[in-house]
Amino acid sequence: MIKIVIIGSGNVxxxxxxxxxxxxxxxxxxxxxxKENSKIAGIDTYRMVYDLAFLKEADLxxxxxxxxxxxxxxxxLQFINxxxxxxxxxxxxxxxDIKNRKGVFYPLQTFTKNKAVDFNTIPxxxxxxxxxxxxxxxxxxxxxxxAVYPINSDxxxxxxxxxxxxxxxxxxxxxxxxxxxxEHQVSFEVLKPLINETVAKLNxxxxxxxxxxxxxxxxxxxxxxxxxYLTNNNQKNIYKILTQSILDNxxxx
Numbered sequence: 001m002i003k004i005v006i007i008g009s010g011n012v013x014x015x016x017x018x019x020x021x022x023x024x025x026x027x028x029x030x031x032x033x034x035k036e037n038s039k040i041a042g043i044d045t046y047r048m049v050y051d052l053a054f055l056k057e058a059d060l061x062x063x064x065x066x067x068x069x070x071x072x073x074x075x076x077l078q079f080i081n082x083x084x085x086x087x088x089x090x091x092x093x094x095x096x097d098i099k100n101r102k103g104v105f106y107p108l109q110t111f112t113k114n115k116a117v118d119f120n121t122i123p124x125x126x127x128x129x130x131x132x133x134x135x136x137x138x139x140x141x142x143x144x145x146x147a148v149y150p151i152n153s154d155x156x157x158x159x160x161x162x163x164x165x166x167x168x169x170x171x172x173x174x175x176x177x178x179x180x181x182x183e184h185q186v187s188f189e190v191l192k193p194l195i196n197e198t199v200a201k202l203n204x205x206x207x208x209x210x211x212x213x214x215x216x217x218x219x220x221x222x223x224x225x226x227x228x229y230l231t232n233n234n235q236k237n238i239y240k241i242l243t244q245s246i247l248d249n250x251x252x253x
Contacts, residue, residue, distance in 0.1 A: 001027045002140055005055055007073060008064035009033035011111045012087050014040055016064060021120040025143035030056055046132050060136060062087065062105055063096075070095045083133050089160030092128060092153050103128040103137055106156055107145075110167050121146040125151035125159065176235055208249070215246035 001169060003028050006013050013031070015038055021025050029047065036050050041144070050054065063073055063086045070086045074097040077084065084096050085103035096102035104127040111115060122143040127146065128134035134150070141148040151159065174195065178188040201210045214222040223243055230236045 002136065003029050003058040004140070005030045005032065005058040005061045006064060006086075007061060008053075009038050009040060009050075010064065010066070011113055013064035013108070014113075015085075015111050015117060015119075016107070017043060018116070019144040023143050026140055053078055055079070057082075060085065060140060061100075067091050070096075074100070074120060075085050083128075083136060084115045085128075085137065087148065089156055089163065093129070101129060101133055103133055104151075104153075104156065105137055105141065106151070108159060108163060116174065123147040123149060125149050125156055127152060127156065172227055173238075175239065179232075180230075180235070197213065211246065213246070215243040216245065216250065218250065 002025060004020060006016060006020075006028060006207060008033060017028060017031065020028050028043075030049050031043060031047055032052060032055065033040075034050070038050075039045070039048065048212055052073070054065050055061070058080075061072055061077070061082060061084045063084065065073055065086075067088045067090060074084060074086075077097065077100065080099045082100050084100040085105040086095055087105055088095070089106055093102050093104060106125040106126065106127075107119070108123045111117065116152060121189060122145050124145045124147065126134060126137045126141055127150070128137055138148060141170065159219050177191060181188045181191070181238070198210070200245060214226070227239060228234055230239060
């Protein structure tokens with residue numbers, strides 16, 4: 001059984017705890033939180049620790065904190081030559097202090113507080129300095145996921161940028177769509193089958209082949225009508241930028 005210490009108590013840390021707990025392949029022996037007396041659902045208080053100096057010896061230490069805190073936390077660890085990884089999509093391998101063996105354990109998913117996820121389907125991207133450490137990470141990842149990938153730092157950064165486009169930006173567009181509906185007393189529920197079908201098509205088609213709409217058709221009269229209809233300048237600018245991007249893409253094909 002692989003012994004794990006999770007360093008952090010935020011969103012990603014809590015989802016990892018939920019995935020690892022009651023897992024026959026791994027054992028969470030400690031969870032570190034910088035917030036004194038904080039608790040994590042299902043975790044006995046004796047496994048919580050609030051001082052990095054009291055971390056026990058483990059096979060793997062997973063730093064699940066904000067990107068700008070990784071370097072500082074890794075530098076404060078008071079042991080050497082142990083396997084320490086972070087969960088960031090953008091932080092380099094070198095964010096882990098040189099005194100320990102470095103790795104990355106990056107679950108590529110959007111995590112929301114109190115919203116359960118199925119880790120079996122979540123891609124976990126791994127990186128390590130040597131094959132022995134990689135095999136440890138692979139065993140841990142495969143104990144919770146059926147989608148495990150070796151990804152180097154440059155590829156991981158590309159994935160993270162791509163993820164912002166397909167997740168964070170699209171969700172913001174959903175928000176704008178909801179605002180337009182609400183402004184005109186239309187239920188956003190009417191759009192949900194369209195959203196679901198748009199995503200479902202990607203199981204069979206490349207995004208470029210699934211594209212539809214007025215920009216795809218170069219339907220200038222509809223585009224102008226939409227721009228005239230919108231009263232919010234921010235919404236207008238976003239509409240123009242995305243429309244132009246689709247038009248430009250059509251010219252390249």
